[in-house]
Amino acid sequence: MEEGKPSQTALMVAMLRARHFLHEPEPKILRDSLAGLLGGAPEPEQVTRYLEQIKGAFTALSDANTAVRFVSQLEHSVCIRARLVEEELAKAKERGATQFVVLGAGLDSTAYREQDLLSGLEVFEVDHPDSQRWKRDCLKNGGVDIPDNVTFVPFDFENTTLKAALSLGGVDSSKITVFSWLGVQMYLTDEAVRGTLAVMAGFAPGSSLIMDFVSPSYETATSEQKSSVDDLREIVAGMREPFLSEYLPKELAQRFDDAGFSSSEFPTIGEFADQYLNGNLNRLEMHPKAKYLAIARI
Numbered sequence: 153m154e155e156g157k158p159s160q161t162a163l164m165v166a167m168l169r170a171r172h173f174l175h176e177p178e179p180k181i182l183r184d185s186l187a188g189l190l191g192g193a194p195e196p197e198q199v200t201r202y203l204e205q206i207k208g209a210f211t212a213l214s215d216a217n218t219a220v221r222f223v224s225q226l227e228h229s230v231c232i233r234a235r236l237v238e239e240e241l242a243k244a245k246e247r248g249a250t251q252f253v254v255l256g257a258g259l260d261s262t263a264y265r266e267q268d269l270l271s272g273l274e275v276f277e278v279d280h281p282d283s284q285r286w287k288r289d290c291l292k293n294g295g296v297d298i299p300d301n302v303t304f305v306p307f308d309f310e311n312t313t314l315k316a317a318l319s320l321g322g323v324d325s326s327k328i329t330v331f332s333w334l335g336v337q338m339y340l341t342d343e344a345v346r347g348t349l350a351v352m353a354g355f356a357p358g359s360s361l362i363m364d365f366v367s368p369s370y371e372t373a374t375s376e377q378k379s380s381v382d383d384l385r386e387i388v389a390g391m392r393e394p395f396l397s398e399y400l401p402k403e404l405a406q407r408f409d410d411a412g413f414s415s416s417e418f419p420t421i422g423e424f425a426d427q428y429l430n431g432n433l434n435r436l437e438m439h440p441k442a443k444y445l446a447i448a449r450i
Contacts, residue, residue: 164206168230185265189291190290191259207220229444234260241266245272247328251330252276273330275299275301276322276323278314330360331361332362341396341397349408361448364444366395367398401443416448417448418447421436421441
């Protein structure tokens with residue numbers, strides 16, 4: 153990560169959400185009107201230029217058609233995971249949740265575009281100070297106020313522990329809490345993943361976690377999809393953000409059990425297509441049985 157900027161992968165994810173909002177046909181999976189602003193590209197033309205560069209990088213590893221398909225897969229996957237967090241938040245409020253903690257918040261925009269959903273919740277965005285400064289500047293430049301219930305919790309893993317950062321930031325482990333942990337697992341070692349899960353598992357019963365993960369292989373995927381994931385590994389490594397850990401669903405489920413979570417589930421792409429796209433799997437271009445998201449409960 154460059155000093156004073158968010159990670160390159162955080163910028164890429166924001167641009168993918170922005171393209172979805174600007175150009176994806178109905179029904180849209182996610183309506184993120186702030187993604188381009190937070191990514192430093194408030195104009196539609198800037199989003200388009202950025203994504204053309206990303207497609208070019210993938211094309212160099214495969215071919216143009218594969219690159220277009222895989223960027224589309226990435227776009228839908230990042231929108232699905234954000235939508236799933238919104239749905240879990242609504243359910244958790246009914247269970248008495250009062251805190252929402254976004255670990256590795258990056259350029260997540262939930263707190264600024266879903267204020268009705270987050271009403272009654274204390275929101276804590278946990279991330280590196282450089283990323284937080286960039287985000288604050290983008291919001292200010294775009295005329296977007298930071299809601300009163302949002303707290304930025306600086307976390308530099310080289311100088312402090314997550315448990316200490318949460319405590320100093322005012323996060324109360326005795327309260328029912330929803331954790332969003334997206335786009336982070338793959339850049340951590342297994343030891344760091346285990347440690348983070350152990351911290352979250354220490355929160356009040358009724359708390360929950362939504363996270364995504366990268367698998368070492370997909371038993372139900374085509375060879376083309378496996379190749380695309382390998383291409384993604386190469387791209388992010390070139391961004392100096394290499395993958396450090398990968399899990400099959402059963403392996404991650406064991407990590408949840410070891411940490412002290414009471415249950416976990418792994419929705420499939422087919423389920424998301426049914427919920428968000430009226431069963432239209434063609435728009436996702438992913439195998440219906442593929443899994444990359446987990447919901448774990450305490």
